[in-house]
Structure formats: C-alpha cells, structure tokens
Amino acid sequence: MINRLAISGYRSLRDVVIDLGGLTVVTGANGSGKSSLYRALRLLCDVAQGRIVASLAAEGGLSSTLWAGPEKFSRDMKSGAQPVQGTLRTKPVSLKLGFGSEDYGYAIDLGLPVPSSSRFASDPEIKVEAVWVGEMYGRASVIAERRGPGTRLRDRASGTWRESSAGLSPLDSIMTYRADGGDGFELLMLRERMRGWRFYDDLRTDRDAPARRAQIGTYTPVLSGDGSDIGAAIQTIREVGDARTLAATMADAFDGATLGVGEQFEVEMRQYGLLRPLAAAELSDGTLRYILLAAALLSPRPPELMILNEPEASLHPDLLAPLARLMLKAAERCQIIVVSHARPLVDALAGQAATTLVSLEKQLGETIVDGSAASGWAWPSR
Template sequence: MRDLCASERTRGAKRMAMLLRSISAENYRSLRSIRMDTADVNLFIGENGVGKSNLYRALQLVQAAVLGSFARDIAVEGGMSSALWSGPRRAGKAVRIRLEVELIDAERAITFRYRIDAGLKPPAAAGFAFEPQVKEEELSVDTARRPVPMMKRAGPSIAVRGEHGRLEDYPGVAMQSETAISLLGDAGHYPEIGTVRRVIGQWRFFHGFRTDHDSPLRAPCLAVTAPMLDEDGGNMAAVFATLYHTREDTLDLDRAVASAFGGARLEVPPPGQFAEFALVLPEFPQRPFSPRELSDGQMRFLALAAALLSYRRPPFIALNEPETSLHPDMLPALADIIASASRASQIWIVTHSERLASAVEERCGVRPRRVVRKDGATWIEGMRVTGSIDDEDE
C-alpha cells in the first residue's frame, strides 16, 4: 500500500503551521526524566504498566496549564501525592513536576518553548495540601538567533515582555495554583502568549468513548455547526451533518464506513432542531439502524472517524488505545483514517495492538516507538538522552 501520509506531506506541512517539536517531562508519575522529539505521526506501543498513557497524560497537563485547569486536572488524578514521580527519591530534596514543550512555526522559522514547574506547598504556606503549587513558568521565543523570554514566573511574581521590548513586572499576582500563561493569555495584550495558548488549546485528546445506553454518542444533538468533535463525542451527529450538508465532501468518511462495516453507509438527513444519523447495512438496505441499535464497536469506530475526519482538523490529535472494543477487521480502516487525518494534523497514538501499529506503519511509513521500563522509569527503546530515536536517523 502506498504511503498515504507521505504523499500529502508537503500540503499537510502548510496546513500544520505550528507543530509540536518536542516534549520533556520530569518527575511525573513513571516519567523520571524523558525528552522526546516528535514527528508528524507518533506511534507508541508497549505492555501494560510501562507508562504509555503517562506520556499522553503529560501532554494533556500542558494543555490544562495553558487553559487554566492545571490544578483541577492534577486534583482529578488524585492530587500531587499521586502525580509526583512514583520511584525512589533523594531524601530531603523537594521533587517537582517539570513539563516542557517546543512548538515550531515552520512558516516563520520561530520556535516557542513553554515550561512549567510544579510542586507541593511548603508546610507553612497558604494553600491546599495536595493541590499543585506552580513554582516557575517560562515562555520564550527563538528566531534562530537566541531565545528571548516573553514571560517568566517565579512563585506568585510574573515578569512579561511589554510593548517597549523589556521584561516588566506584571501588576497582577498569580495564585500559587494558577498558571501565568492562562492569566496573561486572557489579558489580550501579549500576542506570543496568546498564540501559544490558542494553538495548544485546540489540541484534542480522545481516551475512549462511552458507549453505554446513555452515552452522548447515542443521543441526537442540537443542530449547531460542528467543525470539530468534542472530546466526549457528544456532538458527533452534528459533526457528520456539518460534513454532509456544509462541506459536502465525505469521500474519506464514506470510504472508512464502507471499509469498516462491509459496505455500509451513513444516512445523515438535513438537520432540523437536532442533528441525527443512522447506519445502513448492505444486508438490510431499507432498514437504517439508529445509534441506539448499534454495537459498542460500531459506535466507537464512528466516533473515531468523526474525530479524525472532521470539517476542521485540530492541529494535534492524540488517541489513547483507540482499538478498544473494535473488531480486528476494523483496524485497517482505522489506520486509513489516521493516515488521512495526518495530512492536516499531527497525530499521537498509544496502542496495545500490534495489528494496528503495523497497519499505521504501512500507511504512514513510521516505525512504532516501543515503550519500556528502564530502571523503573518509562523509556523508549533506542532513544538517546537528546530525544532522538536511533532508527529515525537512518
């Protein structure tokens, strides 16, 4: 099969104006210290318990930081006591979670770097015991001359580069659990901060979909134009309606549905107050099946198709174990839509499935990165400390 990703790489690079170039994580769960360069399609495979999902989750926390929900997201996963590095620690030394990403604007040859350090509150300090205390943040811009700090934060104090080109004290004070990038991004006066916040805020993370009787996937949704799928899939019917009746280009979607379901097709009527859809199977051509009648695997595949083939593709799409509940015969069709989505979006896939990994490798020409445990920490086979992978240099 031809390399579907590479065949559109030039056109895709133009659409993906801001790419994630690298991620670093320290002291987060099983991520003791890891730095990784990223590609257009990033494919991870490994056994249970090696920390694949922690790589995915670290990126979610970066997005949470720029959107202002960092403390809440840490609390949801059990607070700082659960989020901190789970291995041995040096006695008497404070441990901090450090997350850093590099974004590259290929059109303008500019690199943006954002870093956040978070730890526990000191014993005598104000704040809740198990919520993260943001210790430091920095956003810099590198135009190949030298990195220029645009924002620096130490404790509650923030310095930001103003209109005169100098770092100046920001008049406001950040709460210890509040991120400076979200505070300044909302202010509207700092274009570089706003750019990074806007791009990362558009990332989409899909960690399975509910398929029970009351799942949002199975219910009609309000007929509002939907350029992208919500992370819970609740606007899936509107995504399909937008493709069919606004974009009027459903070639990739139609192919995916037919391939996954043995020649089936979607039926998407013009929406009234609500958007709806049905699946028409070849053995019952006169009998459309509503979402409530479809299997869990059928619903999950349709949700993945909506996520990957939406009217407007997110700049970055992360899928955590997308093969869950899918019949093995659906995996080639899933690999096809991943390849199609990679023309416009950067893709991150965490999977247990060797069959899915092989299918994505065949279509996109990317080798799976095998996630392992090394000295108790999550690591990538063949990865150097610089973040490059040995087999990618060949």
C-alpha cells in the same frame, strides 16, 4: 507542530524527552507508561484552561503523582548488586512539563507549598513558567517567564523586560493571567492553540451513550471529546467537509455500508440486504466507535493537535486496517498522537514514512524510550 515533549517527575516518567512527528504512535506493554504520558499531555492542556491544580488534585494531589522512586539510581542499583533504595535528595521536589514547537516552547515546574496550617496546604504551587521562541529553551530566547509570584514579559517593540506590578497567585498560570493583546500577545496565541488540542479517550458506546440518542443539531466542525454531537458532526462533514472520504471509509470498513443522519440528528447506517437503516441505538459498540473515530479524524476544521488514547477499544481486528488508513489521511491536515498497544494497528502505522514510532518500556519502575538516543532539552531553573 510540536517537535519535542518533555516530562520530569510525573508517575513513572522520571525524565523523558520524546521527539514527535506529524503522526506519532506511542506503544508499549501494559504498565509501561503510555497512560501516564497521555495524562501528562492532558495536564499541559489543562494549564491553558486554568485548571492544572484542580486536575492534579483529582489525581490524588501532587504527592501521589510524583515519581515514586529514588532521585537517581546508582550504578550498583542498575546492575542489581545493590537493592533500590532512597538516596539523599539534592533537588527540590518538582513535576515538570514542557514542549517545544517550530515557533514557540513552554515549560512549567510545579512543587510543594510552604508548610502551613491551611487545609489547602497540600495544593501544588506553580514555581516556574517560561515561554520562549523556537524549539529549545535558552535565556536569550525567553519572551515571558514567571518565578514564584513575579512575572515579566519582553516588550515586543524594544525587546526590554516589563515587570508585573501585581504578584501572581501560586495557583495561577501566566498562560491565563498574563495573556493579552499587548506584550502578552504570544501568550494569548499559544494559550488559544493549546485550548484547541483535542483528546479522544472517552468516546462512549454503551447503551446509554449520548451518541445513541437524538440530538439538537448545530454546525459542528470538530467532534466533542465524548462524541455526544456525532450526528451534527457527521452532517457537517457531509455538507462542508470531505464527504467522499467519509463515504469511502464507511464502505471500506462495513462492506459497502452508507451513513446517514436522521431528522433529529441521530446517526443511521444502511447496510446491504436490509430494508431500513439501523439507528445509532441498534449499532454494535464497535461500529459506533468506528463512526465516532471517523468523525473526529475527518473534522472539517481539524485541531493543531489530536490525541487518541487506545482507539482500538471495542473494534474488531478487521477494522484496524481501515482505521490506520484514515489516521494517515488525517495526519496530512493535523498533528496526531496515537497511544495504543494493538499490534495490528501499530504495525499498519509504523510502516509508513510519515509515522514516528515511540516504544516505551519499564526499567526499575522508570519509563524509558526503547532504542532512542536522548534528545536535548533544558528546563528553566527555579
């Protein structure tokens, strides 16, 4: 389980360290930094996919994703006695992302490239990476690191360092180019775990949504990020998963309704008083979205980490209580992060002992964690 998440220099997240639990609820007003925190998690996952630079480019490049305020606030700025203004920069421009778990931790530091005439001169570069044993970074616990093009891995048997003879491109991560079954075994294992993270923020329910169409059915133990394989995912739950809980949550949310899967793996719902089941194309946006969320949360092979971004979208307030109950049950099998500003959902989850509540707010354009003492964290130096 990831116990700690650290982000520095990304949009409004100038320097944030957040303690995570088995079920973490991130909430706050509009513009408080919830979406930035969610996107930062996606960027971390993109490192393992080998597309961190491309993802930053899609967001407008490194310059548009960096913290836009001063490097630090003076006391007079914070009190309002002096207007917020730029200060003399003392540190290199950087965007840092990292996490610490029960067994391994990882951090990456991205910066600006050396000026050149190339048309790709604005691409960010990976300056530093480190993988260590345990939750907190420390020189003695590092097992793999990269500084500039140079990389080295700690020998698993002797504990000595093995330097790489081939320099690494500034666009390539050690997570994808130094992971192997030898000294890079820990990198390989951590990379595959990160690749298994599941993000659900694009569960389409519009008229042309893939979830409303007939599908080719194959064994689907984990719902896809866009919900296009919902029929196969539901059938997989019914055959090898927790079919009883699926049936109970549908009946709980929709007054005794039952869920089925047609011959072409299209979702069907049978409701009391109707002579035939309603096909997915006939279901309301909210009903279909709840079915998609249920399929994700009841996955027979849950990911180590599941992130739900504003799952309350399109849902009637009456569905938030059963959704909260479903999330609490799913959190018994995998770690879940829920990003939401729906007060009924947040309150239903926050009152449980298993829930860690993270409230974000803005001060002088900077996202801070409301009412939380600063957690310890150390970044690898360049």
